[in-house]
Amino acid sequence: MTLSSKNPPASSALAGSAQTRRTSPFLRQVARIVDWPMAALQRLIGERRMPYVFLLPNLFFFGLFVFVPIAINFWYSVTGGPALFPSERPYVGSGQYSYLFECGSYADPSSCREDHFWRGVYNTVTFSFFQVVAMVGLSLLTAVVLNMKIKGRGFFRAVYFFPVLLSPVVVALIWKWILQRDGILNAWITAMGGDRVLFLTEPTWAMFWAIFVSVWSHMGFYTLILLAGLQAIPSDIYEAAEMDATPRWRVFWRLTLPLLWPNLVVVIVLALIRAVQTFDEVFVLTGGGPGTSTLMVVQYIYETAFSNQVQNFGLAAAASVVLGIVLFALTLAQLAYTQRKSS
Amino acid sequence: MKATRRMLLGCALVAASLGFSQAQAQTTLRMTWYSDGNEGEVMNSLLRRFEEQNKDIKVVLDQVPFKAINENLPVQLAAGQGPDLARVADLGGVARYMLDLRPHLKDPAYFEANFGPFLEWMRLPGDTSSIPGYMTQLTLTGPFVNKTLFEQANIPMPAPKATWEDWAKAAKDVAAKVQAPFPVAIDRSGHRFFSLAITQGAQVFNDKGEPAVVDDGFKKGAQLVYDWHKNGVMSKELWGSVAGTAYRGANDEFKNAQVVMYESGSWQIGQFDKTIGNAFDWVAVPTPCGPANCSGMPGGAALVGIKTTQHPKEVARLIEFLASEPVAEEFYARSLFVPGHLGLAKKGLDYKDASPQGKAALKVFSEGVSGLSPVANKLQGYVNNRVIFNAVISRLGQAIAGEATLDEAYKRITADVEQQIAERNKK
Structure with missing residues (x-):
């Protein structure tokens, strides 16, 4: 055995643990078998390189299914034509990107050559902003209420989490059924003496319901994160505040919120990334309409690549590279923030 | 007793090997199909009849939504992973993936005579002679x-x-x-x-x-x-x-x-x-x-052979069977479709299963x-x-x-x- 003293051999580690609990002879045998080739490998490549040996299998599959597709996607974005195989596609350089970004004014999508892409961008920004604000606000409120000692707390926690378990397509179909001309909501409105509202054919209503349904279906997940954060706050802090007769709003503002802030940041970033990627729910609920008022970037990418007779994989790939860069920036921001906090 | 056992064992082995060789010789064709009404059921029954008459061919009918025919099938075909046959509505769009059945058809003239004007919809510009399939319906x-x-x-x-x-x-x-x-x-x-x-x-x-x-x-x-x-x-x-x-x-x-x-x-x-x-x-x-x-x-939909099939002869046999006048007549009549077959259109169809309203609409x-x-x-x-x-x-x-x-x-x-x-x- 030549392993360094810092890293005791697997067999000795197992032997050590055997002092506290019994290890099966079979496992010890397996450990012995694995031990000698690992020790030999460590002698060969050195101790510092050993972690990479353990990371390599996972990295291989991660690379195969994440980095390779990203690289292929990038190649598609600099090629044109309808051919499917990369080798058959003519190189067009930055042509697809130029086409996407050719605009009279970026503030006016209709002045852009590929106006649907820009309408998708603006809709995605609007959707993400309102959805994240509503999502964080309502999740926080729900988590605070569910953290209180109320009757049926367990039941309500389950109820709020239940929509998370449903498929987004099912969620959208249920809500479509509620919101359509002869849906439950209109039946209720007309029963109350009101006029039918075509919720999904008026642009403002359609965006409102797209946001509402998205918040309804995902809120439980974020509530759970915030609830865990709330439960991790030591109760003696609240006891001290109570002894000082601090008003409840002040306790929330000065104690709860700052202590919950790391969880809130996670929730904000996760919700934002998810909002930018939104596709299935909105696609099933509104189909991107009326007009293009709820057309999101991901739907634009899907339709450009698959719905048209000429399947424009190059343009769709370029749009997805742009979307990927935005998501990468958001992830970097989250990483930077969490690293700064932890240091 | 021993002799009888041996004989039985021998017979069983021969039967098993015969069955095995038959299974081995059987060709499986995959057909991608969409339906507006009951035509999937009708096609399924016709395929079973074809299999009865052609023991060496088995046909698997993959029924998919119309959206999949327009959006997923072209990607499959471009990747060379398509079925052997498909029912398509975007005839011009997928024409480049269609199989020209002429070398394998017994009577290409029958197709020209009865589907001629519609075959042009399935051909690429400049192509005036290929026969990729037949119209399952004229709309x-x-x-x-x-x-x-x-x-x-x-x-x-x-x-x-x-x-x-x-x-x-x-x-x-x-x-x-x-x-x-x-x-x-x-x-x-x-x-x-x-x-x-x-x-x-x-x-x-x-x-x-x-x-x-x-x-x-x-x-x-x-x-x-x-x-x-x-x-x-x-x-x-x-x-x-x-x-x-x-x-x-x-x-x-x-x-x-x-x-x-x-x-x-x-x-x-x-x-x-x-x-x-x-x-x-x-x-x-x-x-x-x-x-x-x-x-x-x-408009309409056509059943066409796909270029990448490994069994062009069997595909042609199946299409010949389905496009033959009595089979096509039964298919159009039971599905309540306007025939995409000139001979049948001229002759007129008896839509036995249709209500008076349905018959009037078809007229x-x-x-x-x-x-x-x-x-x-x-x-x-x-x-x-x-x-x-x-x-x-x-x-x-x-x-x-x-x-x-x-x-x-x-x-x-x-x-x-x-x-x-x-x-x-x-x-």
């Missing part, structure tokens, strides 16, 4: 009318040769009286839009045969659809409710007696006949007229075939027709939803068509 666009609503409103139905405007006015009056939410519904489909635009004089192509989509006739048709959405003849729930190229039909609304007049096509007869039953009286009427003509749009559509405009036939056969159809619904939908003016939509339609055709031609 024609046209309106279905809820006759009961007209009777309840006590308003007479417009006579044959009435104009689109006459129908729109009558339908609106009926809807107002009986509180129907959809006076007129037209499928959100470029194909259906052109059944209106061609009657208004749309020519679609210039003298060189290149697409010149936006002309005066097209604009008249677009203006009608636009105005009907503004004045309540059409509801925004179809054309104004979704983005891009998404198809929306009003067949469910028609079946629920919410639509007075529904512009769709002959493929709906089977499901209307089956599901509406005696709930109300419905009729198919000839396509309303415009200043140019009273033509609908032809109206069959008679409409003779009145088709050459422009309609040319557009249906144009290899990039879906590029035009998609651009129209996407941009006209934006105008109807209030995102763009009609003039802006026209410019965008022209630009979209040019851009997509240029992209297709990139080599």
